[in-house]
Amino acid sequence: MRTMWKGAVNFGLINVPIKMFTATESKNISFKSLHKECHTPIKQKRFCQNCDKEVEYTDIVKGYEYQKDSYVIIEDEDLEAIPGEKSKTIDIVEFVKLEQIDPVYFDKSYYLAPEDTGKKAYKLLVSALEQTGKIAIAKVVIRSRESLVALRIYEEILIMETMHYPDEIRKSKEVPGANYDINLSENEVAMAKQLIEGLATDFEPEKYTDNYRTQLLEIIESKVQGKEITHVKEKPNTGVIDLMEALQASLDMVKKEKIEDVTSKSKKRSKKTG
Structure with missing residues (x-):
């Protein structure tokens, strides 16, 4: 370090x-901007529109825009004071x-x-x-x-x-659409709480990975190797699902995953003791 x-x-x-x-x-995986015709990296220039010329770094000063298109110059001596x-x-x-x-x-x-x-x-x-x-x-x-x-x-x-x-820190009340009033049934709240409890566990950061970055690196490596990439488009979900049905389906899925997890751990223990 x-x-x-x-x-x-x-x-x-x-x-x-x-x-x-x-x-x-x-x-994060970063990309460079390239010229489409020759794949040469594009350079960003310090350019003054008023003088119509490129500006050297030594000719740049700090400016604070106190109103539209009006600036006050801040010198290094001002900051040191x-x-x-x-x-x-x-x-x-x-x-x-x-x-x-x-x-x-x-x-x-x-x-x-x-x-x-x-x-x-x-x-x-x-x-x-x-x-x-x-x-x-x-x-x-x-x-x-x-x-x-x-x-x-x-x-x-x-x-x-x-x-x-x-x-x-911006006030939460300023977030558009965040302030509303809606009634929830006791069953909806109870099932949502049950779903939370079903997914509750100890935080283990090691089990979380950036799947998007992994897949992007695989695409990059495939392109480097000259392999053809097949893109599979997901179909958008346009159906409207009833909230209670969604909660119940989520609970059923959590229960199934827990049963599979217990079964898997049981099989591992059997192999060790066998």
């Missing part, structure tokens, strides 16, 4: 030197329970590893968080942005979750 940031966690009067690493990585802009500390503000924070607030995850000189202080913070069952809420400036973050324990090390500020 490549260190992307170095600093320290301020825990009261305790300073914990740390290194930060990106905790997640995108496995903001208190804390060059801060290299993660300042803990308070400690809370993780279950008090809705997942909508979380953005991206980063591992925090101790520097050699701060291993004891790091271990102290990790142990204190583990034993109190709390997480830390802190602030940190990274890449000219002050972020609200949560520090918590993940697999016995510190992980930092960047968070959205409350004013960055």
Whole structure:
């Protein structure tokens, strides 16, 4: 892993030197834009429409559009003048329970590893968080942005979750079509709850895979090998299904899958003891 940031966690009067690493990585398959005629990659140019010419990177400045087509220029000196802009500390503000924070607030995850000189202080913070069952809420400036973050324990090390500020989260009431009033029968609710209970289990992330990415990689590999691809189109489901019928069919399917699962496990045990 490549260190992307170095600093320290301020825990009261305790300073914990740390290194930060990106905790997640995108496995999305990306495509390049090619010229249809010759399959040459298309280059994106920095072009000024007003001057009708390509612009060098050194001739580009930061501009904020305060009204339509009107900009104010922000210099590097303006950003450096903001208190804390060059801060290299993660300042803990308070400690809370993780279950008090809705997942909508979380953005991206980063591992925090101790520097050699701060291993004891790091271990102290990790142990204190583990034993109190709390997480830390802190602030940190990274890449000219002050972020609200949560520090918590993940697999016995510190992980930092960047968070959205409350004013960055859109109100659910603003979602078109989400606010409506409709009556549900007791039987419908009871069957839906039964379906949820039937599918309830412990979370095991290892059993989930990106099937779309797997199939896309298979298509890419087949094309690389020069094989012909056969595309099977699914027929759209245009039928309207009664809600109660759908619930019952779903429950029957869950029961069948559970019976098959139990039978399969029983056969495996028989082979081991046989």
